[in-house]
Amino acid sequence: MAAELVEAKNMVMSFRVSDLQMLLGFVGRSKSGLKHELVTRALQLVQFDCSPELFKKIKELYETRYAKKNVDPSPQAPRPLDPLALHSMPRTPLSGPTVDYPVLYGKYLNGLGRLPTKALKPEVRLVKLPFFNMLDELLKPTELVPQNAEKLQESPCIFALTPRQVEMIRNSRELQPGVKAVQVVLRICYSDTSCPQEDQYPPNIAVKVNHSYCSVPGYYPSNKPGVEPKRPCRPINLTHLMYLSSATNRITVTWGNYGKSYSVALYLVRQLTSSDLLQRLKTIGVKHPELCKALVKEKLRLDPDSEIATTGVRVSLICPLVKMRLSVPCRAETCAHLQCFDAVFYLQMNEKKPTWMCPVCDKPAAYDQLIIDGLLSKILSECEDADEIEFLAEGSWRPIRAEKEPSCSPQGPILVLGTSDANGLPQASSSPGVGGSMSSALGGAGSGAGAAGGPENGKPGADVVDLTLDSSSSSEDDDDDDEDDEDDDEGPRPKRRCPFQKGLVPAC
Numbered sequence: 475m476a477a478e479l480v481e482a483k484n485m486v487m488s489f490r491v492s493d494l495q496m497l498l499g500f501v502g503r504s505k506s507g508l509k510h511e512l513v514t515r516a517l518q519l520v521q522f523d524c525s526p527e528l529f530k531k532i533k534e535l536y537e538t539r540y541a542k543k544n545v546d547p548s549p550q551a552p553r554p555l556d557p558l559a560l561h562s563m564p565r566t567p568l569s570g571p572t573v574d575y576p577v578l579y580g581k582y583l584n585g586l587g588r589l590p591t592k593a594l595k596p597e598v599r600l601v602k603l604p605f606f607n608m609l610d611e612l613l614k615p616t617e618l619v620p621q622n623a624e625k626l627q628e629s630p631c632i633f634a635l636t637p638r639q640v641e642m643i644r645n646s647r648e649l650q651p652g653v654k655a656v657q658v659v660l661r662i663c664y665s666d667t668s669c670p671q672e673d674q675y676p677p678n679i680a681v682k683v684n685h686s687y688c689s690v691p692g693y694y695p696s697n698k699p700g701v702e703p704k705r706p707c708r709p710i711n712l713t714h715l716m717y718l719s720s721a722t723n724r725i726t727v728t729w730g731n732y733g734k735s736y737s738v739a740l741y742l743v744r745q746l747t748s749s750d751l752l753q754r755l756k757t758i759g760v761k762h763p764e765l766c767k768a769l770v771k772e773k774l775r776l777d778p779d780s781e782i783a784t785t786g787v788r789v790s791l792i793c794p795l796v797k798m799r800l801s802v803p804c805r806a807e808t809c810a811h812l813q814c815f816d817a818v819f820y821l822q823m824n825e826k827k828p829t830w831m832c833p834v835c836d837k838p839a840a841y842d843q844l845i846i847d848g849l850l851s852k853i854l855s856e857c858e859d860a861d862e863i864e865f866l867a868e869g870s871w872r873p874i875r876a877e878k879e880p881s882c883s884p885q886g887p888i889l890v891l892g893t894s895d896a897n898g899l900p901q902a903s904s905s906p907g908v909g910g911s912m913s914s915a916l917g918g919a920g921s922g923a924g925a926a927g928g929p930e931n932g933k934p935g936a937d938v939v940d941l942t943l944d945s946s947s948s949s950e951d952d953d954d955d956d957e958d959d960e961d962d963d964e965g966p967r968p969k970r971r972c973p974f975q976k977g978l979v980p981a982c
Contacts, residue, residue: 482520482529485536486513493535500531502619596667598737604841605746605825606709610639612658612740617665618676620731626678629738630726639742640718649745656744658716659709660725665735673707677730683715684724706827709743748821751841752802755817759845766849767869773812774867786864787812788874791854794833795819799861803850806832806839812865814847 489497494512495505501523503515519528598615612633620627635643635658646656660681663671681688688710693703716723727738774784793800793816804817813834824830824841832839853863853871860873 478529479520479524482524482532483517485532486516486520489513489516489535490539493539497531497535501528504617598663598665598667599670600661600663600739601670601672602842603709603828604751605828606659606741606743607746608741608743609642609656610742612742613738615663615665615737615739618727618729618736618738625731626728627731628726628728630724631740632722632724633740634720634722635716635718637720640720642742643713643718646744649747652714653711654713656742657711657713659711659741659743660727661709661739661741662707662727662736663739665737673709674736675705675707676734676736677732678728679730680728681710681712682726682728683712684717686715688712688715708828709741748818748825751821752817755804755821755841755844755846756802760851761845761848763848763852766847770812770849770865771867771869774865784867786866788862788864789813789850790862791850791857792861793819795823800850800854803847803854804844805834805847806837806843807845808843809835809837809839811835814850817844817846820844 486494486497491509491512494509494516497516498505498512498519501519503519505512507515520532598617600615613631618627618629643654643656643658646654649655661673662676662679663674675690679690681690690710691706691708693705696703712725725740729736770787773787789812791800792798794813795815796819798816800814800816802817803814804820805811805814809832811834815833820833821841830838830840857863857873860875862874862876863871864874865871
């Protein structure tokens, strides 16, 4: 095997640009670039992915350009490769201890191919997802290469899991019914090597696993006119549709070819929950109170070039996310503010919709940058009757308690108005409520006498005085009384109707 590798490398080193492009096109790799880039790419294929088909193609290209004399022009073709025999082939681990990768065999099919055990440089990188721990890399990011001019393309891939990986999936706990913690996920992103890429789906995406289509996250509805709905691009879980045995699995990605280049990758991951991340943060992410105190002093240090001196800074003990008192005060190390948010709710919200943006300054606050403020945690346990504190220049703090607002309820005595009997006792009111109960409490005899002397016996009732009227209303009432006196000479005086119901009136 080593002799064949050396022979294949020597043949590749003698290839021209056209030969190198034909070889790379045969395996579905990019054919663009300078000659030394093409040579490097081809040598890496030979070193880490030299299948019999690839070795045969190298020989064909070499013999086409360099026809050998006195040599049989049709050398014996290599024995066809048994796909199942690939399980026993030695593999080079990515890093660390030996890892049994699943087998991806056969030549590159419409842009997807077997697993290269060493990445090409530059390579497409995907951002690290906090809720997924990568266990194995089943397929490195591989570019989706269109095979024709059609807008709708299909890229299939065939692979099998190792017995160890199948056992990991079967023995993992269930996050919810039918969803295992250890999963095989498909990730898709732009083919951009400048920086780690976020997950991004191509248009018209559809994923078929064996004989069933896998569900892909749909679009978020948009209520704003003229704004296109957004689609949450996340890893696609393929585990429930796969054969958890030595049988091979076939994945077919259908995508729209509209000019942009995309890459796909397969990973074996362990999905975590917000509780798992919170426990890890409490274990390794707590910042000592003295370090937090030193940060406060640094923030409040006198700047000789500034004309404004800051003597203190206020920090709220209420989480800006849920408007509740902080339980686990947290912030990102990259943030410039001292204000914290609650780590519990922050992780739960990013578990549902990952944005990882600080709710205080609206800047990126990734999970790896989060810390728990040890000083503020200590303050929360010591100060339970305040919702805000102030840090002072020397690093100390004082609570800020809200002042009590004055009550709006009347403070004066309650005056009971109504008709009275001959003895001067008030008559019981017929209206329900507090007035009726207070009138009845003055005495049963008085109330009975007042009832007898009411309007039912032909006697006019007593006037009800409204204490809420001003002096101008009183003068108008006096004029009305004078007119009533003039009318008494001509005939009986009509009863006055009070616009207010008898009962309780606050005395101002």
